[in-house]
Amino acid sequence: MIITSIIADNFRKYAHLQLDNLPERGLIALVGGNESGKSSIGDAIQFGLFGRTDQVKPEEAAKLIHWGVSQASVALRLQHRGHEYRLVRSVDSDGNVATTLFSTEEEITLADTPETVERQLEALFGYYYTAFSKAFYWGHSKDSDSDNLRAMAGLKEHATISGQLEREQQERLDTLKELEARRRHTAQSIDTLHIDEEQLPRLNRIVSDVEDRQQHLALLGQRLGKASVAYPNNLEKFHGVDAHSRKIGRWTLITLSVFLLALLVGLFLMLMPDWGNQLLSDISVATLDGLSKTTIRLASIAALIGAVLLMYGWYVEVRRLRPLQTQAKNLTRALEESYQACTQPVSRQLATDSTDYLLEKHLDLPEASTTHPDMIAVPEWTKAASQYKAKALYVHSATDTLNVGLSNRNEEMTEYLEVLKADIHAIQQQLDHQAHLQVLVAQQENALEQERRQQVVTTTAVDLLKRDASHSIGRFNQLVKTRCPELLQRFTQEHYKSLEISPDFNLKLLSEEKGDFLDFNEISTGTQRQVALAMRIALANALADATKTDKQMLFLDEPFAFFDPERTNNTLHSLAETSKGVISQIWLTAQTKPEGIKLVQVINCQQRSNTLKV
Numbered sequence: 001m002i003i004t005s006i007i008a009d010n011f012r013k014y015a016h017l018q019l020d021n022l023p024e025r026g027l028i029a030l031v032g033g034n035e036s037g038k039s040s041i042g043d044a045i046q047f048g049l050f051g052r053t054d055q056v057k058p059e060e061a062a063k064l065i066h067w068g069v070s071q072a073s074v075a076l077r078l079q080h081r082g083h084e085y086r087l088v089r090s091v092d093s094d095g096n097v098a099t100t101l102f103s104t105e106e107e108i109t110l111a112d113t114p115e116t117v118e119r120q121l122e123a124l125f126g127y128y129y130t131a132f133s134k135a136f137y138w139g140h141s142k143d144s145d146s147d148n149l150r151a152m153a154g155l156k157e158h159a160t161i162s163g164q165l166e167r168e169q170q171e172r173l174d175t176l177k178e179l180e181a182r183r184r185h186t187a188q189s190i191d192t193l194h195i196d197e198e199q200l201p202r203l204n205r206i207v208s209d210v211e212d213r214q215q216h217l218a219l220l221g222q223r224l225g226k227a228s229v230a231y232p233n234n235l236e237k238f239h240g241v242d243a244h245s246r247k248i249g250r251w252t253l254i255t256l257s258v259f260l261l262a263l264l265v266g267l268f269l270m271l272m273p274d275w276g277n278q279l280l281s282d283i284s285v286a287t288l289d290g291l292s293k294t295t296i297r298l299a300s301i302a303a304l305i306g307a308v309l310l311m312y313g314w315y316v317e318v319r320r321l322r323p324l325q326t327q328a329k330n331l332t333r334a335l336e337e338s339y340q341a342c343t344q345p346v347s348r349q350l351a352t353d354s355t356d357y358l359l360e361k362h363l364d365l366p367e368a369s370t371t372h373p374d375m376i377a378v379p380e381w382t383k384a385a386s387q388y389k390a391k392a393l394y395v396h397s398a399t400d401t402l403n404v405g406l407s408n409r410n411e412e413m414t415e416y417l418e419v420l421k422a423d424i425h426a427i428q429q430q431l432d433h434q435a436h437l438q439v440l441v442a443q444q445e446n447a448l449e450q451e452r453r454q455q456v457v458t459t460t461a462v463d464l465l466k467r468d469a470s471h472s473i474g475r476f477n478q479l480v481k482t483r484c485p486e487l488l489q490r491f492t493q494e495h496y497k498s499l500e501i502s503p504d505f506n507l508k509l510l511s512e513e514k515g516d517f518l519d520f521n522e523i524s525t526g527t528q529r530q531v532a533l534a535m536r537i538a539l540a541n542a543l544a545d546a547t548k549t550d551k552q553m554l555f556l557d558e559p560f561a562f563f564d565p566e567r568t569n570n571t572l573h574s575l576a577e578t579s580k581g582v583i584s585q586i587w588l589t590a591q592t593k594p595e596g597i598k599l600v601q602v603i604n605c606q607q608r609s610n611t612l613k614v
Contacts (some may be wrong), residue, residue, distance in 0.1 A: 005077035007075040025600070049121070172530075252310055370405035
C-alpha cells in the first residue's frame with residue numbers, strides 16, 4: 001500500500017494541506033525546522049488510515065482538530081495490489097468520527113462507518129494499526145531503541161508483562177510470608193489466652209443459684225411483712241372467735257346433756273312403767289305416761305338445739321377460726337424460714353459448687369446475718385405466735401429483727417453477684433477476644449489460600465508467557481537470520497553482522513570486528529538507531545511479503561537523529577537502495593534537505609504557514 005495523495009483540512013497545524021501526485025517509488029523528504037508541520041503530515045497519514053496517531057487514541061481524536069474550528073478531515077488516495085482507493089475520515093469537536101472508503105475504479109462505496117472501514121482495510125491490507133506502527137511507521141518515541149526493537153519483535157509487551165508478573169510474584173511471596181507470620185502470631189495469641197470453656201457455664205449456674213436465693217429472700221421478706229402486718233388484727237379476731245367458739249361449745253355440751261338425760265328418762269318411763277310407778281308412787285299412770293312423753297319431746301328439742309349449735313360451731317370453726325389458724329401457720333412458717341435464712345451459714349443455703357467457688361475467691365461467708373439480741377427470742381415468739389399467744393409487739397420485734405437479717409443476707413448475695421458478674425464479664429471479654437482472633441485466623445487462612453492460588457496462577461502465567469516469548473524470540477531470530485544480515489551490514493557499514501534476542505529479552509549484536517556478541521546497550525546511540533532502522537525495514541519487508549503487497553510505503557520521522565554526517569549519508573544510500581524493492585515509497589523528515597542523495601520529492605514545511613500545497 002502506497003499513498004498517492006493527501007488532502008487535509010483543519011488538521012493539527014494545517015488549515016489546509018494538499019500533497020498530490022506523490023511518487024510511488026523513491027525517497028520523499030519532508031524538510032523544515034521544529035514545529036514546521038513535518039510530523040503533522042505523518043499524523044495525517046495515521047489518522048486518515050486508522051483514526052488515531054502515536055500520541056492520540058481514537059476516543060481522543062478531537063484533539064487533532066486545528067485550533068478555532070469544529071471539524072477536521074483527511075482524505076487519502078491509496079494504491080494497493082494494482083487497485084486505487086480513496087479513504088476519507090473526519091472528526092468533530094465532540095469526538096464523533098465519520099469514515100468512508102471508496103473504490104475509485106469501480107466508483108462504489110466499500111464501507112461508510114469506522115467499524116466497517118476498519119474491517120475492510122484489514123481485509124485489504126492484511127493488517128491494521130498495531131502492525132502498521134511496528135513495521136511501516138517510525139515516529140517520535142520516549143522508548144529506547146532496544147525497546148523499539150523488542151516492540152518490533154512483538155516482545156516489548158512480553159518483557160513488560162513478564163517483569164511485572166515476576167515483581168508481583170516476589171511481592172506475593174513476601175505477602176505470603178507476612179500473612180503466614182501474622183497467622184502464626186494470631187494462633188499463638190489464642191493459645192496464650194488459656195480459656196477454660198467450661199468456666200463460663202459454671203459461673204452462669206452459680207449466678208443463677210445466687211439469684212434464686214436472693215429472689216427467695218426477697219419473697220420471704222414480703223411474706224413475713226404481709227403476715228406480720230396482719231397479725232395484730234388476726235390476734236384480736238382470734239381471741240374473739242375463740243371465746244365465741246368456746247361459748248358455743250359449752251352450750252352445745254349443755255344441750256347434749258339435756259338431750260341425753262331427757263331421752264333416758266323418757267325411755268325409762270316409757271319402757272319400764274312398773275319401775276316408774278314404784279319410784280313415783282304418788283303419780284298416776286296417766287301422769288306418768290304424759291311425763292314420759294314430755295321428756296321425750298324435751299329430748300327432741302334439746303337434740304334439735306344441739307344439732308343447730310353443732311352446725312353453728314362447725315361454721316365458726318371452719319369459716320372463722322381455721323383461716324385465722326392458717327394465717328398463724330403462714331406467719332410461723334415465714335418466721336421460721338426467715339430465722340433459718342438469717343442464722344444458717346451461706347454454705348448450707350447455696351449449692352456446693354457455688355460455695356466452693358465463693359471460697360476460692362476468698363469471700364466472707366458469715367454464719368449469721370445479724371447479731372441482734374432479739375434473735376435469741378425469735379423461736380419462742382414464733383412458737384407462741386403459732387397459737388396466737390404472742391403479743392403483737394413481740395411479733396413486730398421478731399419481724400424487724402428478721403428483716404434486718406434478711407437485708408444483710410441479701411446484701412451478701414449482691415456482693416457475691418458483683419464478683420461473679422465481674423468474673424463473667426472478664427471471661428466473656430476473653431471469649432469475645434478469642435472469637436475475634438479465631439475469625440481473624442480464618443480470614444488470614446482464607447487470604448493465604450487466595451494468595452497461594454494467585455501464586456499458582458501467576459506462576460502459570462509466567463510459564464505460559466515465557467513459552468510464548470520463547471516462540472516469539474525464535475520467530476524473530478529466524479527473521480533476523482533470513483532477512484537482517486544484508487540490511488544490518490549495509491546500514492552499519494558491515495561492522496555488525498547479526499542481531500539476536502536472548503530468552504531474557506536482552507538484545508545482542510554480532511560484531512564482525514570482535515567476532516563475538518555485544519550487548520545492544522554497549523554500542524553507540526547512532527549505531528543503535530541504525531540497527532533499529534535496519535530491523536524495521538526487515539520487519540516491513542517481512543510483513544509486506546506476508547500480506548502479498550507489491551509496493552509498500554514507509555514513514556520515518558527524524559530517522560537521522562544522533563547520526564553524524566557520514567552515518568547519515570551511508571544510511572540515505574541504504575534507504576535509496578531499499579526503495580528499489582517492495583518498500584518502494586519511503587518518507588523521511590529532516591531539519592534540512594539531505595545532500596548527496598537523489599530524492600524523488602522534497603516538500604518544504606514552513607514554520608509560520610498553516611497551509612501547504614504541493
